Structure formats: C-alpha cells, structure tokens
Amino acid sequence: EDKVVQSPLSLVVHEGDTVTLNCSYEVTNFRSLLWYKQEKKAPTFLFMLTSSGIEKKSGRLSSILDKKELFSILNITATQTGDSAIYLCAPSSAGYGNKLVFGAGTILRVKS
Amino acid sequence: NAGVTQTPKFRVLKTGQSMTLLCAQDMNHEYMYWYRQDPGMGLRLIHYSVGEGTTAKGEVPDGYNVSRLKKQNFLLGLESAAPSQTSVYFCASSFPRGMLDYEQYFGPGTRLTVT
Numbered sequence: 001e002d003k004v005v006q007s008p009l010s011l012v013v014h015e016g017d018t019v020t021l022n023c024s025y026e027v028t029n030f031r032s033l034l035w036y037k038q039e040k041k042a043p044t045f046l047f048m049l050t051s052s053g054i055e056k057k058s059g060r061l062s063s064i065l066d067k068k069e070l071f072s073i074l075n076i077t078a079t080q081t082g083d084s085a086i087y088l089c090a091p092s093s094a095g096y097g098n099k100l101v102f103g104a105g106t107i108l109r110v111k112s
Numbered sequence: 113n114a115g116v117t118q119t120p121k122f123r124v125l126k127t128g129q130s131m132t133l134l135c136a137q138d139m140n141h142e143y144m145y146w147y148r149q150d151p152g153m154g155l156r157l158i159h160y161s162v163g164e165g166t167t168a169k170g171e172v173p174d175g176y177n178v179s180r181l182k183k184q185n186f187l188l189g190l191e192s193a194a195p196s197q198t199s200v201y202f203c204a205s206s207f208p209r210g211m212l213d214y215e216q217y218f219g220p221g222t223r224l225t226v227t
Contacts, residue, residue, distance in 0.1 A: 004154075034215060042116075042202065042218035043155070088154060097162055098143060098206065099170070100216060102154035 002027045004103035006089050012109045013079055021074040021106045023089030031094040033065055033072050038086040038105070046074075046087075079110045114138055116219035118203050124225045125193045133188040133222050135203030143206045144186040145170075145216065146178060148199040155202060161186055193226045200224070 003026045013019055025033070032050040036043035047056045049065035049072060056063050060079075065072045076083055086107050090100040119134045135144065142163050147155040157170030159178040167178045175197060177189045186205075190197060200223050204216040 009152075041220045045215040045217070048215055090155075097145075097160050097168060098214075099145075099157060099160065100155075102147075102156070104152055104154040 002091075002093065002101045004089060004091060004101050006087075006103035006106050008106060009104070010107035010109070012111060014111050015079060015081060017079050017110075018075065018077045019079060019108060021076075021087050021089075021108070022071065023073070023103055024071040025089070025091045025101070025103075026070060027091040027093050027101055029094040030067070030070075031092045031098070034090045034092065034100065035063055035072070035074050036088040036090060038088055039084075043088055076108075079108075081110050081112050084108060084110045116203055116205055116217050118201075118219040118222050120222060121220070122223050124227065125190075126227055127194060129193050130189070130191050131193065131224075132190075133201055133203075133224075135186045135188070135205075135219055136184055137186075137203075137205040137217070138184060139205060139207070139217065140183070141205035141207040141217070142183075143216075144180065145204045145206075146176070146186065146188045147202045147204065148172065148197075149202060149221075150199050158188065158201075193224075195226045198224060198226045 007022045035046040047063045052067040063074045086105040089103040116137045145160040146158040161180040164183040203219040206216040
C-alpha cells in the first residue's frame with residue numbers, strides 16, 4: 001500500500017526563521033514528487049522533482065529529492081506571514097491515470 | 113481562462129438526499145480527478161478519468177459515482193448522502209505531456225455538510 005508521511009504535522013515560527021519540512025514516501029512505480037501549498041482554498045503547485053540530488057529553487061523556497069532513501073525536503077528561508085499555509089507532499093505513481101498520493105500535510109504558521 | 117471551476121461552493125444535505133457536484137476546466141486537459149479532504153488526512157482520490165467517456169475508481173470510491181460525458185466536465189454524484197461524506201471536495205485536471213509529468217491544477221473546492 002502506498003504511504004506518504006510528512007513531518008512535522010505542524011509548527012509555529014517567527015518571521016525571518018528558516019524551516020525544513022520533511023516528506024518520506026513508499027509509492028509503487030514512483031515517477032516524481034510534487035509539493036503544493038494550500039492556503040484557504042485550492043492547493044497551488046510549487047515544485048516537481050524527478051531526479052535525485054537536483055535542488056529546485058523558487059525565491060526563498062527550495063526542495064530536494066532523495067530517490068534512494070525515499071524522501072524529500074522543502075526549505076523556506078526568511079519566512080514571512082504569507083508563508084502560513086498547509087504544505088502538501090505528493091509523489092506520483094507512473095501508470096494509468098498518473099495518480100498522486102498525498103501526505104496529510106504540514107501546517108505552518110508564521111508569526112509576525 | 114478560468115482554469116478549474118467547481119459548482120456549488122457550499123452545500124448542506126440531509127442524510128439520504130442526493131446531489132451532483134460539477135467540475136469544469138477550460139485548459140483542454142485530458143485527465144480529471146475528484147478528491148476529498150478531511151482534517152489530518154490530506155487529499156484522498158475518489159474517482160478519476162483519463163479522457164472523455166472513461167472513469168476509474170480511486171482510493172475511496174464507495175458512495176460516489178462519476179461521469180465524463182464531455183472532455184471539459186467531470187461530475188461527481190452522491191446518490192444517498194451520509195454524514196461520513198461531510199468533507200471538502202476538490203476537482204483537479206492535468207495533461208501528461210509525453211514522458212514528462214505534468215502538475216495537477218485544482219479547483220476552489222466544494223464544502224459539503226451532511227446532517
């Protein structure tokens with residue numbers, strides 16, 4: 001059975017702090033790993049990682065994938081209150097439907 | 113370009129009532145998905161479709177039916193609503209470009225309460 005575990009479940013930090021969010025997975029026919037940010041409504045896409053060791057960056061956010069150890073991390077530096085959200089990790093399974101398997105998410109709250 | 117839209121945004125049903133949730137996308141995407149999101153459980157796949165006229169079961173299909181009569185629309189039906197179906201429902205769409213993965217685009221969600 002496919003399994004995705006995110007940690008921590010929630011955390012509270014102050015503006016300017018750096019945070020690291022973790023995602024470990026066991027997915028049949030793994031293809032890629034996606035990170036989404038969810039504020040009040042729909043999840044919005046952040047990154048797609050397909051190769052190990054290649055860091056993807058977008059401003060203050062960066063992410064890396066380890067396909068051997070089956071985990072990914074999402075780093076956020078110099079956090080801002082606008083980073084407060086649920087961060088969802090979703091490995092994709094190759095095959096019919098290109099399905100995503102979502103973790104429960106990490107709830108991040110950034111205090112000013 | 114509206115992306116993925118969902119109708120309605122909110123709904124309250126009584127146990128045993130039926131309803132249909134509509135998802136529409138204007139991006140010419142082939143694949144469409146229905147998820148439910150419950151506190152502490154992430155998003156779980158209910159049903160999905162890889163093209164017009166096709167549907168398949170996801171992780172939690174019981175109590176739901178779907179139809180994809182037109183490429184741009186994906187309908188989720190609840191024939192006899194139960195309190196356990198109280199949840200937020202998200203629709204998503206994507207299009208696989210060759211050998212590359214393609215992210216899923218999500219609609220704004222429908223909050224359903226069954227009393």
